[in-house]
Amino acid sequence: MSPVFTALMIPFLGTALGSAFVFFMKRDMPPLVQKILLGFASGVMVAASVWSLLIPSIEMGTGTSAIVPPTIGLLAGFAFLLLIDYITPHIHPSGDVEGPRSSLSRTAKLALAVTIHNFPEGMAVGVAIAGALTADFNMAGALALSIGIAIQNVPEGAIISMPLRAEGNSRWKSFCIGALSGIVEPLGGALVLFLATSILGIMPFMLAFAAGAMLYVVVEELVPEYSQGAHSNIGTVGFALGFALMMVLDVVLG
Numbered sequence: 001m002s003p004v005f006t007a008l009m010i011p012f013l014g015t016a017l018g019s020a021f022v023f024f025m026k027r028d029m030p031p032l033v034q035k036i037l038l039g040f041a042s043g044v045m046v047a048a049s050v051w052s053l054l055i056p057s058i059e060m061g062t063g064t065s066a067i068v069p070p071t072i073g074l075l076a077g078f079a080f081l082l083l084i085d086y087i088t089p090h091i092h093p094s095g096d097v098e099g100p101r102s103s104l105s106r107t108a109k110l111a112l113a114v115t116i117h118n119f120p121e122g123m124a125v126g127v128a129i130a131g132a133l134t135a136d137f138n139m140a141g142a143l144a145l146s147i148g149i150a151i152q153n154v155p156e157g158a159i160i161s162m163p164l165r166a167e168g169n170s171r172w173k174s175f176c177i178g179a180l181s182g183i184v185e186p187l188g189g190a191l192v193l194f195l196a197t198s199i200l201g202i203m204p205f206m207l208a209f210a211a212g213a214m215l216y217v218v219v220e221e222l223v224p225e226y227s228q229g230a231h232s233n234i235g236t237v238g239f240a241l242g243f244a245l246m247m248v249l250d251v252v253l254g
Contacts (some may be wrong), residue, residue: 003139003143004129004133004193006143006146007125007128007129007139007142007143007146007189008122008125008126008129008146008185008186008189008190008193009186010143010146010147010149010150011118011121011122011125011146011149011150011153011182011185011186012153012179012182012183012185012186013150014149014150014151014152014153014154014157014182015118015150015153015154015156015157015178015179015181015182015185016157016175016178016179016182017150017154017157018153018154018155018156018157018158018159018161018178019157019158019160019161019174019175019176019177019178019179019181020157020161020175020179021157021158021161021162022158022161022162022164022165022171022174022175022178023171023175025158025162031229031230031231032231032234034155034225034226035225035226035231035232035234035235035238036226036234036235036237036238037151037152037154037155037238038152038155038222038225038226038235038238039222039226039234039235039236039237039238039239039241039242040151040238040239040241040242041148041149041151041152041222041238041242042152042218042222042223042226042235042238042239042242043148043238043239043240043241043242043243043244043245043246044144044145044147044148044151044242044243044245044246045145045148045149045152045214045215045217045218045222045242046214046215046218046239046243047144047242047243047244047245047246047247047250048128048141048144048145048148048214048246048250049145049210049211049214049215050211051141051246051247051250051251052128052131052141052142052144052145052250053124053127053128053131053145053207053208053210053211053214054070054074054207054208054211056131056207057069057070057073057203057204057205057207057208057211058070058204060203060204060207061204066204069202069204069205069208070204070205070207070208071208072205072208073204073205073206073207073208073209073211073212074208074209074211074212074215075212076205076208076209076212077208077209077210077211077212077213077214077215077216078212078213078215078216079212080120080209080212080213081120081212081213081216081217081220082216084120085220115181115182115184118153118156118181118182118184118185118188119184119185119187119188120188120213121149121153121185121188121213121214121217122184122185122186122187122188122189123188123189123191123192123210123213124145124149124210124211124213124214125142125145125146125149125185125188125189126188126189126190126191126192126193127192127206127207127209127210128141128142128145128146128207128210129142129189129192129193130192130193130196130203130206131203131207133193133196140249140250141249141250144245144246144249144250145214148242148246149185149214151242152217152221152222153182153185156181156182157178157179157181157182158178160174160177160178160181161174161175161177161178161179162174164177164178192206226238226239
């Protein structure tokens with residue numbers, strides 16, 4: 001199987017795996033499992049943002065001006081995700097929803113919020129792959145970033161499918177709706193790859209933009225979830241393990 005296709009599909013598979021919890025769980029994901037998963041995903045995504053996105057972005061330039069496109073791209077990535085959270089329902093891995101009021105049900109807001117947030121995540125994977133294909137970057141870094149996103153997608157899939165099941169929908173219907181919320185990720189990645197030749201000249205900006213988007217997800221969505229309540233240290237342990245794994249993969253395989 002092509003590494004490109006694999007990297008594009010892995011985040012979707014993470015969402016599908018979380019949605020499949022509806023077949024064998026009657027309650028929510030155990031808090032300890034959720035904390036370790038979110039912590040691990042956070043570590044992977046932070047390390048991938050640095051080694052697979054920001055550092056390559058900086059190395060594409062020359063002199064002191066090399067830092068300008070990465071800095072602008074990083075801040076733009078944060079601003080883009082901030083705008084999305086401001087204008088759409090805002091989802092937390094715990095299932096809490098914030099954002100504009102609407103007539104949509106809570107479950108519909110969950111599905112909409114997860115779907116919208118998944119699109120820029122898919123684009124980030126596409127940018128990493130495009131960098132590997134067009135600028136001799138490390139494909140292993142793109143794969144690791146994809147895996148990190150997939151891990152944090154597992155609880156997102158579960159918090160869509162399980163409430164749907166609780167509302168009386170069949171397990172298969174609940175699973176399909178939950179899984180389909182992640183289909184926008186390979187679509188977003190494929191769109192970036194389709195435009196790869198057009199964005200080659202702004203690749204430093206795009207790589208840093210993807211890093212900013214990923215770091216926003218970590219800081220805004222993941223860290224608050226695993227650092228609150230009892231046993232928050234298990235999430236910190238997960239972060240350390242995820243960061244170390246991604247660092248090793250990127251350095252050794254790079």
